[in-house]
Amino acid sequence: MRVCIVGASGKLGRYMIRHCLDRGYEVVGVCRERSIHKLDDFKGRIELVPGNTNDRSVIEKAVRGCDGVLAVLVPWGRKRYSSGTARAVLDFSEPDARLVFSCGWHISKDHLDVYPEKLKREDRLARVISRLTGLVDIDDQIRACDLVFSSPARWTVVRGSDLEEGESQGMPAWAERVGEAEIASGVVRRIDYALFMVEALAREDLVRKAPAIARAS
Numbered sequence: 001m002r003v004c005i006v007g008a009s010g011k012l013g014r015y016m017i018r019h020c021l022d023r024g025y026e027v028v029g030v031c032r033e034r035s036i037h038k039l040d041d042f043k044g045r046i047e048l049v050p051g052n053t054n055d056r057s058v059i060e061k062a063v064r065g066c067d068g069v070l071a072v073l074v075p076w077g078r079k080r081y082s083s084g085t086a087r088a089v090l091d092f093s094e095p096d097a098r099l100v101f102s103c104g105w106h107i108s109k110d111h112l113d114v115y116p117e118k119l120k121r122e123d124r125l126a127r128v129i130s131r132l133t134g135l136v137d138i139d140d141q142i143r144a145c146d147l148v149f150s151s152p153a154r155w156t157v158v159r160g161s162d163l164e165e166g167e168s169q170g171m172p173a174w175a176e177r178v179g180e181a182e183i184a185s186g187v188v189r190r191i192d193y194a195l196f197m198v199e200a201l202a203r204e205d206l207v208r209k210a211p212a213i214a215r216a217s
Contacts, residue, residue, distance in 0.1 A: 002026040003201065004063045006053045006085060007072030008046075009035035011165075012102060015194030016070050017042055023198070030062045054084030060092040068098040068201040075141040082137070082144035090151050098154050098207075100200045102193070105161040105178050105186075106138065107145045109210040114179030116186065119161065149210070156200045157210040162187045172196050174211035183214035 003020050007013045008029030017039075020027050027046040029039060030053055039048065051058030053071075063069050071089050073082040086101065093099055105115070106123050115123075123138070148155050159178070168191045173182040196213050200206050 001067045001201070002028070002065060003068045003070060003198075004028040004030065004066040005070045006030045006059065006062070006089060007074060008048075009038040010072060010074075011190055012072055012194055012197075013070075014038070014041075015191045016197055017046060019195055019198040020070075021045060028062050028066060030058060052081075054079075054081050054088065056084075056088045056092070059085070059088035063089065063093045063097070066094060066097060068100065069093050070197050070201070071099070071101045073101050073103050073141055073144050075137045080137070080140050080143070082141040083147060086144035086147045090147060090153055090155075093153065096154065098156070098201045099148075100156045100158060100197050101145070101148055102158050102160065102197060103141055103145055105159050105212055107142060107157065107159055107210065108178075109145075109149055109157070110177075113177045113212070116179075119178075119186075145210075154207050156203075156206045156208070158193070158197055158200060159210055159212040160188055160193050161212075161214060163190045163193060164188075165190055168192055168195065169215055171199065172213040173216040174213045176209070176211070178212045180212075182216070183212055185215045188214050 003025045005016050009031035029046050030049050033050040049062040075082050166189050172188045172192050175182045
């Protein structure tokens with residue numbers, strides 16, 4: 001399998017690279033030019049396409065011929081970074097490619113999620129920071145996922161909450177909606193979030209679903 005990882009130089013992206021290589025997949029990584037050095041450990045083992053992940057020409061080149069795409073939807077700035085990334089991946093990926101996107105629990109596919117108070121407070125705080133600083137744009141990540149949800153492509157949107165570092169604890173539990181007992185812990189190791197993303201490439205039961213994941217309670 002040939003897999004493109006969009007946002008390869010971030011912590012989640014680097015874990016996804018390792019999981020893909022462990023499975024014998026060919027990997028194409030997309031990251032900003034100034035972040036290429038973060039992928040030095042993978043020199044000679046992956047193909048790199050430098051550039052912003054919302055640059056349509058970069059994504060068009062990177063996803064060509066790929067069986068799967070793993071895309072990190074980062075809500076940076078006010079230039080529609082997340083939605084630009086999602087739109088480019090949807091527009092240029094191969095027709096039958098498996099597309100797996102990452103985002104937070106705050107994204108809702110059917111608006112039937114039941115959110116804990118802690119997450120509601122964090123969401124309100126993130127929106128205040130967004131308005132004051134312009135560093136993040138939560139609404140653009142929502143726009144990005146809405147684009148995915150309306151697409152006929154073979155997509156999965158993996159939703160995570162509190163991420164922590166540490167050794168793998170195995171495949172996370174998942175549920176259709178936030179608030180279900182299986183994911184009550186609300187916490188997942190970043191390495192296991194990446195594991196679920198890579199596993200989703202081969203999971204037909206996750207096609208056109210938005211699983212919320214967490215360490216098994």
